[in-house]
Amino acid sequence: MTLSPEEHRRLAKRYRRRTTLTAYAFLGPNLVAFAVFLLIPVVWLLVSTFRTGGVLGPAEFVGLDNWRDTFSDPLARTSIRNTVVYSAMAIPTVFIIAMILALALNAIPRGGAPIRVALYLPTLQPAVVAAFIFTFVLHPDFGVINYAVRWLGGDPINFLGDTTLALPTIAGIEVWRGTGFWTMMFLAGLTALPGELYHAAELDGAGAIRRFIRLTLPLLRPTFYFAVIFATIVNLQLFDSVFALTDGGPVNSTVSVSLYIYRSLFLFGDIGFGATLSFLLVITVLLLTGLQTYLLRDRK
Amino acid sequence: MSAVSPRADVAVSLIQVAKSYGDVEVLQPFDLQVGEGEFVVLLGPSGCGKSTIMKMIAGLEEVSHGEIHVAGELVNYVRPRDRDVSMVFQNYALYPHMTVRDNIAFPLTMSRRPRLKRDVIGARTLEAADIVDLAPYLDRKPAQLSGGQRQRVALARAIVRQPAVFLMDEPLSNLDALLRADMRTSLLEVHARIKKATLYVTHDQIEAMTMADRVVVLNAGRIQQIGRPRDLYTAPANTFVAQFIGSPRMPLHDLEVRDDGTLSFADATLTGDADVPLAPGASVTVGLRPSALRATSSASACFAGKVTRRDYLGSDSYLDVDLGAGLSVMVRAEADSAVRPGDTVRVAADPGAIHVFDDVGARVCGASARRQKR
Amino acid sequence: MTAMSTTEHKTRGADASKGRARSGLPRSRPAISLSYVILFIGVAIALVPFLYVVSTSLKESTSLFSYPPDWIPSPIFWGNFESLFADHPFVLWTINTLFVAGAVTALKLWFDSMAGYALAKMEFAGRRGVALLLLLSVAIPISALIIPMFFVVRYLGLLNTYWALILPPLANPLGIFMARSFIVGIPDDLEASARLDGASEFTIYRKIVLPLIRPGLVVLGMFTFMLQYTSFIWPLIAVSDSDRQVLAVGISGLQSAFLQDWGLLSAGMLVAAVPITVVFLLVQKAFVFNDLSGALKE
Ligand SMILES: Nc1ncnc2c1ncn2[C@@H]1O[C@H](COP(=O)(O)OP(=O)(O)OP(=O)(O)O)[C@@H](O)[C@H]1O
Ligand SMILES: [Mg+2]
Numbered sequence: 001m002t003l004s005p006e007e008h009r010r011l012a013k014r015y016r017r018r019t020t021l022t023a024y025a026f027l028g029p030n031l032v033a034f035a036v037f038l039l040i041p042v043v044w045l046l047v048s049t050f051r052t053g054g055v056l057g058p059a060e061f062v063g064l065d066n067w068r069d070t071f072s073d074p075l076a077r078t079s080i081r082n083t084v085v086y087s088a089m090a091i092p093t094v095f096i097i098a099m100i101l102a103l104a105l106n107a108i109p110r111g112g113a114p115i116r117v118a119l120y121l122p123t124l125q126p127a128v129v130a131a132f133i134f135t136f137v138l139h140p141d142f143g144v145i146n147y148a149v150r151w152l153g154g155d156p157i158n159f160l161g162d163t164t165l166a167l168p169t170i171a172g173i174e175v176w177r178g179t180g181f182w183t184m185m186f187l188a189g190l191t192a193l194p195g196e197l198y199h200a201a202e203l204d205g206a207g208a209i210r211r212f213i214r215l216t217l218p219l220l221r222p223t224f225y226f227a228v229i230f231a232t233i234v235n236l237q238l239f240d241s242v243f244a245l246t247d248g249g250p251v252n253s254t255v256s257v258s259l260y261i262y263r264s265l266f267l268f269g270d271i272g273f274g275a276t277l278s279f280l281l282v283i284t285v286l287l288l289t290g291l292q293t294y295l296l297r298d299r300k
Numbered sequence: 301m302s303a304v305s306p307r308a309d310v311a312v313s314l315i316q317v318a319k320s321y322g323d324v325e326v327l328q329p330f331d332l333q334v335g336e337g338e339f340v341v342l343l344g345p346s347g348c349g350k351s352t353i354m355k356m357i358a359g360l361e362e363v364s365h366g367e368i369h370v371a372g373e374l375v376n377y378v379r380p381r382d383r384d385v386s387m388v389f390q391n392y393a394l395y396p397h398m399t400v401r402d403n404i405a406f407p408l409t410m411s412r413r414p415r416l417k418r419d420v421i422g423a424r425t426l427e428a429a430d431i432v433d434l435a436p437y438l439d440r441k442p443a444q445l446s447g448g449q450r451q452r453v454a455l456a457r458a459i460v461r462q463p464a465v466f467l468m469d470e471p472l473s474n475l476d477a478l479l480r481a482d483m484r485t486s487l488l489e490v491h492a493r494i495k496k497a498t499l500y501v502t503h504d505q506i507e508a509m510t511m512a513d514r515v516v517v518l519n520a521g522r523i524q525q526i527g528r529p530r531d532l533y534t535a536p537a538n539t540f541v542a543q544f545i546g547s548p549r550m551p552l553h554d555l556e557v558r559d560d561g562t563l564s565f566a567d568a569t570l571t572g573d574a575d576v577p578l579a580p581g582a583s584v585t586v587g588l589r590p591s592a593l594r595a596t597s598s599a600s601a602c603f604a605g606k607v608t609r610r611d612y613l614g615s616d617s618y619l620d621v622d623l624g625a626g627l628s629v630m631v632r633a634e635a636d637s638a639v640r641p642g643d644t645v646r647v648a649a650d651p652g653a654i655h656v657f658d659d660v661g662a663r664v665c666g667a668s669a670r671r672q673k674r
Numbered sequence: 675m676t677a678m679s680t681t682e683h684k685t686r687g688a689d690a691s692k693g694r695a696r697s698g699l700p701r702s703r704p705a706i707s708l709s710y711v712i713l714f715i716g717v718a719i720a721l722v723p724f725l726y727v728v729s730t731s732l733k734e735s736t737s738l739f740s741y742p743p744d745w746i747p748s749p750i751f752w753g754n755f756e757s758l759f760a761d762h763p764f765v766l767w768t769i770n771t772l773f774v775a776g777a778v779t780a781l782k783l784w785f786d787s788m789a790g791y792a793l794a795k796m797e798f799a800g801r802r803g804v805a806l807l808l809l810l811s812v813a814i815p816i817s818a819l820i821i822p823m824f825f826v827v828r829y830l831g832l833l834n835t836y837w838a839l840i841l842p843p844l845a846n847p848l849g850i851f852m853a854r855s856f857i858v859g860i861p862d863d864l865e866a867s868a869r870l871d872g873a874s875e876f877t878i879y880r881k882i883v884l885p886l887i888r889p890g891l892v893v894l895g896m897f898t899f900m901l902q903y904t905s906f907i908w909p910l911i912a913v914s915d916s917d918r919q920v921l922a923v924g925i926s927g928l929q930s931a932f933l934q935d936w937g938l939l940s941a942g943m944l945v946a947a948v949p950i951t952v953v954f955l956l957v958q959k960a961f962v963f964n965d966l967s968g969a970l971k972e
Binding site: 019023024029037044045107125127136176239266 | 705706708709710712713716717719720721722723724726727730781784785786788789791792793796797798799800801804808810811812813814815816817818819820821822823824825826841842844845847848850875879900903904905906907910911921922923925926929936939940943946947950951954955958
Binding site: 355358359360380381383385386387389390391393395396397406407410411412457461 | 861863864866868869870872873877882885886
């Protein structure tokens with residue numbers, strides 16, 4: 001050989017460094033945005049959980065006071081419970097409805113395109129718009145639903161004014177808005193499934209329901225994995241529709257974690273408290289997605 | 301460390317090159333030189349490391365050990381684009397969104413030093429397309445071409461740049477047999493025309509034997525033999541080469557050398573053709589090349605046995621002949637020979653029919669067979 | 675990889691839609707009929723609330739409470755729309771929203787496809803670490819970061835500017851993984867070939883990778899645009915000047931400022947729904963809803 005081993009090592013290192021630099025150049029813009037708007041805020045959040053200080057006042061170190069306050073604050077607990085209950089209602093419901101619609105779309109021979117557009121319209125609306133639309137639809141005085149209720153001889157229902165009904169109503173509105181999105185997601189998964197498998201199953205005499213449970217659901221595992229993770233992350237951040245519809249009421253029955261975080265900053269200016277609550281939310285979502293990843297992992 | 305050093309008249313020279321992925325060694329250290337204008341074929345079964353060698357020369361895979369020189373220059377740490385090497389990929393790797401013209405012109409439009417003018421690019425693209433008869437298809441997309449046409453686009457894209465070295469990784473493996481024979485001829489024509497060093501990968505021995513100036517036989521990451529096609533056939537370096545080259549496959553038999561340095565094979569005596577006689581008592585492996593054994597009626601035959609099976613190939617037939625004592629050979633017969641299974645035939649061995657290998661499979665010598673007097 | 679699959683390469687999702695081969699069989703007639711019934715109900719539930727909005731927007735607020743409610747307003751009242759454009763910076767909100775959502779989408783598609791290319795195809799020191807960090811941060815809820823984000827943006831002096839709305843969403847790493855999953859589907863030999871042909875990494879990205887993942891990028895773009903168009907909490911916090919505000923926040927302001935002027939609100943929502951619907955219909959032809967779920971497969 002013409003070069004010594006040391007020389008080779010040196011040149012190889014230099015050569016590799018060049019490809020590494022190129023790679024980081026490609027990652028650069030994202031890494032900068034990532035550092036400034038994600039990493040720094042998360043670190044800031046962690047530090048703030050140990051400090052006090054208003055929006056204007058100076059910050060000082062207070063140890064675990066914020067954590068103690070947050071855990072002993074009954075409304076913080078309520079907000080966490082509301083958010084979890086809301087997610088537990090909204091996510092399965094929207095998944096089941098969307099799955100049914102996706103299966104139906106996958107089954108029909110023609111007319112799919114306009115139906116897809118129609119189903120997708122609610123998804124295109126900001127949550128606040130969806131919320132206002134349903135304020136009309138559900139209005140105790142002039143909403144259609146209550147018109148129907150009266151016509152049937154019942155008493156009008158105050159969907160958003162009732163402590164037990166308000167949260168499920170908000171979940172229902174989010175389901176209305178989310179159905180189009182998840183329908184398209186599941187439909188994409190369905191159309192990508194291998195057809196031959198189904199022919200084989202058909203020949204084996206498997207019925208439609210059996211085929212769905214034994215073939216379709218397992219084959220859609222990657223789609224479900226994405227869906228569950230993404231839906232969890234989005235739904236645990238519930239804010240827009242609560243803010244627009246009930247502002248947490250009646251009697252705090254719809255206060256969500258995000259709403260409480262917002263209030264802690266803009267209403268009572270307690271950054272330490274808000275930061276701690278935020279940090280709890282981060283941890284919760286991280287842990288939940290980790291758990292889901294574990295449960296939905298490929299067991300082969 | 302090897303004594304080999306790079307020479308300027310050698311287009312590509314690999315010195316003690318080895319490759320491993322982590323702890324997995326996929327190529328053992330080896331040397332290989334490809335001369336100017338030479339057509340060298342890498343031949344070996346799937347997974348033996350042929351593509352890895354090509355990718356290392358092209359700069360697409362890092363070299364774990366050793367040096368690669370192109371035109372006398374060390375290129376281990378030179379970017380692929382600066383190596384003056386072009387490659388035809390196994391699956392052609394045509395750019396699906398570009399027309400044939402743009403595919404062929406791509407290497408030229410990428411050229412920096414010198415930056416080429418439009419009309420130069422256009423002219424050279426046409427010229428390359430002409431060499432492979434693609435002129436009528438220049439405005440099509442790859443998806444609108446047949447397999448053979450796609451293959452030719454890949455070839456045109458490789459030659460348009462006029463590199464020092466061509467690498468071709470199983471360029472014909474996706475074509476049907478007829479087209480493959482055609483393309484083989486046109487590839488050789490192109491090679492004769494541009495006379496550039498070419499390294500060509502295949503796992504098809506016919507392709508290797510018909511096209512190569514020299515063949516490199518690889519197995520499981522080790523070079524088995526480097527030589528002219530004729531050498532591989534007449535003097536296979538080991539049992540792997542002996543069985544891999546030549547069709548039908550050579551049957552092997554384990555024997556023990558007798559005290560007089562000869563071997564007893566059915567009712568014949570095999571005598572080695574080396575100057576040194578075989579060591580008495582040694583275990584050896586004997587291979588008999590079917591295409592060099594003839595079914596005959598002549599008295600000069602060395603074996604006789606019963607035909608158990610007959611394969612008709614058109615140009616000739618092959619017979620499985622049971623010689624008794626658990627030994628059998630495969631022999632060639634006239635295509636329309638009247639011999640049928642159950643008949644008894646005599647077998648004559650042409651020179652170069654019989655090969656003796658030692659207990660690790662390396663070739664020791666050839667051998668001649670004589671019928672034993674009974 | 676065979677010749678066919680190389681030269682006719684498409685990204686994964688595009689294949690799925692092109693195939694259109696339904697996973698399954700010729701369905702039975704009753705199954706098809708049932709499907710149409712289900713879809714009819716679904717479409718009705720999706721659309722009827724919009725009709726209600728249309729109807730309300732064309733009524734004077736005083737006639738809203740007529741009982742029983744009449745669906746077709748008579749006479750048709752255009753005053754809500756007039757007031758919307760005359761009394762509120764509605765046009766500005768629309769322009770702001772389209773500009774911000776468009777800018778975020780363009781930048782994200784660009785940055786994410788670059789980063790996705792590096793993660794999918796390049797060997798470099800720290801690749802696993804970077805991928806893991808980005809993957810972990812997919813699970814960081816943005817609304818938990820509004821407080822620190824507020825201070826970061828204030829520190830940068832960007833509060834109440836377009837930058838405040840455009841820059842922070844760029845930190846969402848989900849798109850990188852989606853882009854990566856499209857790019858992984860491109861055969862390695864294609865870039866290898868381009869590399870030998872003399873293309874730099876950036877040229878490979880621009881001339882080979884980008885054209886090949888276009889179908890995927892359209893979907894990712896629509897997805898990003900939609901998320902941005904509907905975003906609410908961050909603009910609410912970062913922008914206080916009404917003229918710089920986006921539609922979602924602006925509309926919600928209509929309600930609190932003018933105490934339940936339902937007609938005006940309806941008109942606002944209706945007009946707000948138009949741009950995104952138009953954008954959606956424009957890309958709908960190219961819109962084969964890619965299987966974005968590939969993003970998080972590993
Ligand atoms: N990235 C990798 N990591 C680990 N092992 C690898 C990697 N790439 C290739 N190999 C191994 O290296 C060996 C040689 O691969 P290579 O592609 O060179 O084979 P080949 O001779 O070209 O086969 P074929 O005729 O099928 O194309 C194979 O056993 C393969 O499994
Ligand atoms: Mg190969």
